[in-house]
Amino acid sequence: MSVPTANKPLLSLILCIGACIGMIASAPAAAKKSDRSEPMDIDAGRQQGSLDDRGPTVLSGGVTIRQGTLDIRSDRAEISLAKDGEPQRALLTGSPVTLKQEMNDGTPMSARANTVDYDLQGEIVVFTGNVSIQQPRGTMTGERVVYDLNSGEVNSGGEGAGRVQMRIQPKSGQGQRGAAKDGR
Numbered sequence: 002m003s004v005p006t007a008n009k010p011l012l013s014l015i016l017c018i019g020a021c022i023g024m025i026a027s028a029p030a031a032a033k034k035s036d037r038s039e040p041m042d043i044d045a046g047r048q049q050g051s052l053d054d055r056g057p058t059v060l061s062g063g064v065t066i067r068q069g070t071l072d073i074r075s076d077r078a079e080i081s082l083a084k085d086g087e088p089q090r091a092l093l094t095g096s097p098v099t100l101k102q103e104m105n106d107g108t109p110m111s112a113r114a115n116t117v118d119y120d121l122q123g124e125i126v127v128f129t130g131n132v133s134i135q136q137p138r139g140t141m142t143g144e145r146v147v148y149d150l151n152s153g154e155v156n157s158g159g160e161g162a163g164r165v166q167m168r169i170q171p172k173s174g175q176g177q178r179g180a181a182k183d184g185r
Contacts, residue, residue, distance in 0.1 A: 033069060033070050033071075033102060033103050033104060033105050034105060035069060036068050036069030036070055036071050036102070037068070037069075038069075039068050039069035040068070041066065041067070041068040042065075042066070042067045042068070043060070043064070043065070043066050044063075044064070044065040044066075045060040045061060045062055045063065045064045045065070045078075046061060046062015046063050047059075047060070047061045047062045048060050049061070053082060053086065054081075054082045054083060054084050054085075054086065056081075057079045057080060057081045058079070058080045058081075059077065059078070059079050059080075060077065060078040060079075060080075061076070061077045061078075063076065064076065064077065064078045064093075066078075070101075070102050070103035071100070071101070071102045072099075072100070072101045072102070073093070073098070073099070073100050074095065074098070074099045074100075075093040075094060075095035075098040075099075075117075076094055076095040076096060076098075077093070077094045077095065078091065078092070078093050079091070079092040079093075079094075080092075083122070087121070088121050089120075089121055089122055090118070090119065090120055090121060090122075091117075091118075091119045091121070092116070092117075092118050092119075093116065093117040093118075093119075094115065094116050095115065096115065097113045097114055097115050097130070097131060098113065098114055098115065098116065098117050099111070099112070099113045100112045100113075100117075104136070108136055108137050108138070109136065109137070110134075110135070110136040111134075111135050111136070112128070112132075112133065112134045112135070113131065113132070113133045114128040114129060114130055114131065114132040114133075114146075115129060115130025115131055116128070116129045116130055124149065124150040124151050125147065125148070125149055125150070126147070126148045126150070127145070127146075127147050127148075128145065128146040128147075128148075129144065129145050130144065131144070132144065132145065132146045132157075134146070137170065138169065138170055139167065139168055139169040139170055140166075140167065140168045141157065141165065141166070141167045142165070142166045142167075143157045143158050143162065143163055143164065143165035143166065144158070144162050144163035145157060145158070145159075145162035145163070146165075
């Protein structure tokens, strides 16, 4: 599906979700900035709704969004606009929603969750249900991960949200030096 120029703000907010995941997974390596200047290709079984603030636009039937190195796949995407026509919320659902993108430093990032809910007004992204964020420097898994774009704060796990598991890899070469000291 080709996106008319007037509708690009509506759908470009989905790119922000990929960028947010990149920020969660790796503070020093941001999502690839050049992706934003690439054309966005959207493929869905169906599009329903107005492309204004009267109601959400719903993409369904297997949604694929590609822009540069960003690749998002979900069963459904619901996008709402504020009265001024600016994107307000993007709700991606799937079994699971998957996102892949190359970071500015060339490293790959991938994430998966049953639901990705991005509130553009509050600049909060909430990943829920079997969340997994992976990149070469480390991984994070859990049932719920909340990322505040304004503060850079990440909250995950906790009461009612299950436990969070993280693995942080040592910087290049540090792991091998430590293993040699231990005789491994």
